[in-house]
Amino acid sequence: MIGADGRERPVAIVRVPATSANVGVGFDCLGIALDLTATFLMTPAERLEVDGCEERFRGEDNLVWQSYLEACRALGLEAAPLRITILSPIPLSGGLGSSSACVIAGVAGAMALAGGGFDRERALELACAIEGHPDNVAPALLGGLVSSFVDGDVTTSTRMDVAGNLRFVAIAPPYEVRTADARRVLPDTVSRETAVWQMGRCVAVVRALETGDAALMAAACHDRLHEPYRSKLIPDYDALREAALGAGACAFMISGSGSTMVAVADGDEAAAQVAAALTRTCPGYWLQTLPANTLGTTVELQ
Template sequence: MSEPRALKIQVPATSANVGVGFDCLGLALDMMATFTFVPSTDGQLHIEGCESRFCGADNLVWTSYCHTCSELGIIEELLNITIDSPIPLAGGLGSSSACIVAGIAAAYALSGLSLDRERIIQMASSLEGHPDNVAPAVLGGLVCSFSNAGRVWTQRFDVAEELRFVAIVPPYEVRTAEARRVLPAEVPMATAVWQTGRCVAMVRALETGDAELLAACAHDKLHEPYRARLIPDYEALRSAALSSGASAFVISGSGATMLAICKNEQKAAGVRRMLATMESVSAAEGARRGLRIETLQACKTGLKILAG
């Protein structure tokens, strides 16, 4: 008897907002989650590679796959799903979006249908509740997205190859619900004007790698001043990153992950050295931060089917 066919799908981590692009900008990063799908041979659903609490029928990859099968009018099949993901849970790097996109893509691939990236974004946005993470997960690069009359519209931009994004993941979470709750219900007109100009400038700065423009435009007033209060290390890390060579420092999604945006690899290395020094001092004082620090690039490709 031949072995059941295996399907491998890769989905990148994503960073929503990129500071001033609240709920409209999202960036794909080259931290890749790999999902393997094999038809079950024993009539049971099997999920491996994640915490036991996520290994049941409510797993987000599985429920997204089932939802898509229903939408496409195809019969779902029980699967062995293996998740190999370095994306931190609830950390602001799009772990749920990666799972949703992988499940939807699996339904397409296992049924022999060609990937329809626009429709995948529509379905993923419906399941996630917003497109800012799922759109770059599917398309790669920097994506501006918005919804109008029931349709998600996207504009994709390339990101300058020399830019580096130092992801700083603290050993605690910021719950998305809490990060939403601390935001004001209304903002002054002056704040809206401030934000609009800087959001457009951020797109251009990331496209061109213009470090001076990055430094000038990456000053958010809509959400970061409020969400920063939920991240105990924010001010110290921001000060250290900017003083050691980062052009900009932003909260990734709703946090707690933060991104130091650097002009090139050399600048990123300087930021990492400074953060490592902070970690060392903290440990010497008996209070290790437990920071996870990753130097990343923009991911050009987004969702990829590796086999199947």
Template sequence: MIRISVPATSANCGAGFDTMGLALDWRGEFSFEKADRLVITGCPEAYAGEDNLVWRAYQKGCRAAGFEPDPLHIHIETDIPFARGLGSSATCIVAGLAAAWEIHGQPASRQEVMALAAEMEGHPDNVAPAVFGNLCTTVMTEDQAVMCASDMSLWHCLALVPDLEVSTAEARKVLPGDIPLKTAARQAGMAALFVQGLERGDQQLVCAACQDRLHEPYRQQLIPAYSRLKEVCMANAVPLWISGSGSTMLAISRDREQLESMRDWVSRHFGLEGRLVDPDGKGLVICHE
């Protein structure tokens, strides 16, 4: 049996729209075992067939590596919420791809897993941290993904999860097709300052740079609590962003107690569930039993 663990992720960190993703120590666990026929357990029955994302990723990995896909018993254990901007689909894809090599007795190449996962997802911002951990800045060139990981051990996180699904497809529809040059230049500067602040542990700088102009002004209408929470966080120097396409919002701080107080305040005033998590530095973890 092979067990594969993949972290949840928060993409579009700060001003890093479609380029920055952060791994969180909130994990999906997957086990794989050869079987006489495909059996998928641990998920709703509607997703326990040939169209299951983990199984599809496993098949894609087998094709890429030149293996014949074996029937498997796949067991899924995860409480990462679906359609909330926490990379639940990326965990499934990364686990299935890695299993293709491991089930056939070969170590999975993380670079290969990331490249194939980015193909399936359509972008690398969630899959890179799911594979490598930490904060990953990733840009797709014509033929490859160029990536750099930043250590996040100084920081703590608070995931605020509304009882509201936001599909990536719907969230994409509200975005403009073009942006002014001035906006693009500002966003590039903010993204650079954001990473510098994270690496220096400068919370004031990170908060000042956590101002997106490419997606949050348009997607905030999909998340009723966001506008007010952003105001409160800015006033208290707490960086906050819409995680992925939402509806989850992620706050970070050097001070875990500050996030604990924020969690309690948000629960009282907004009725939102908050989960304290830390950045994950491991990424994809594979164990053989």
């Protein structure tokens, strides 16, 4: 890219997939990358410029820019003003990792523009520090299905492939669920019975996603930790869940803290039937049928 001063300037191109955290029974530990990709273009400029997003996100508090500044500080780099172009199909209503994508873009852009290349492990560390938790940033960086846990300042993420037959039908209402509200409605304690219920089903869901076992997914994906409480914040949840399962979905879950929801289907034909049922139930809502993303974040410097 040629700048206003006539000099050629590098362009970092960062591509980050959407993500769905929790995956039903994996509260705050599981996340899956979906094949819906946001692209971020970043190049040094005379002053900060942000385009491709809503006007309210074009100032100094833009999350890509703030994450870039945080990464530069952590890496000991000098932060230069940037021109940032955001090309993102991820809905902003919440639940598909739109904010995590911006955090990763800022971190990856700082690394790429410094000329040191993209260090995925260090990027995960920085993104977790900025985002505060790994359940979206880890699958967005690594792709596939990711299980994460945190011990002090150390995040350990384990990546697994998702079977190719599974499809994820995501539907996003035109309203948001505030993360603070989604946290506030959760109970402070759970019974031993609930803990045991959850642990066994979490392991089974991981196995079902790896092997493509739709019957196991249907049997295991029944959450008791968060969805019974968070579903009350989503007026369309009950109707959409009934429609999805009635049309043949093997599971239906809140994506992250909502308001987006995801139905899991075995194959394209079943997914098409589920998508049609969801559209009939809530016509006009944003809806996409997606496979899992296998690549995670990619970075290119031109």
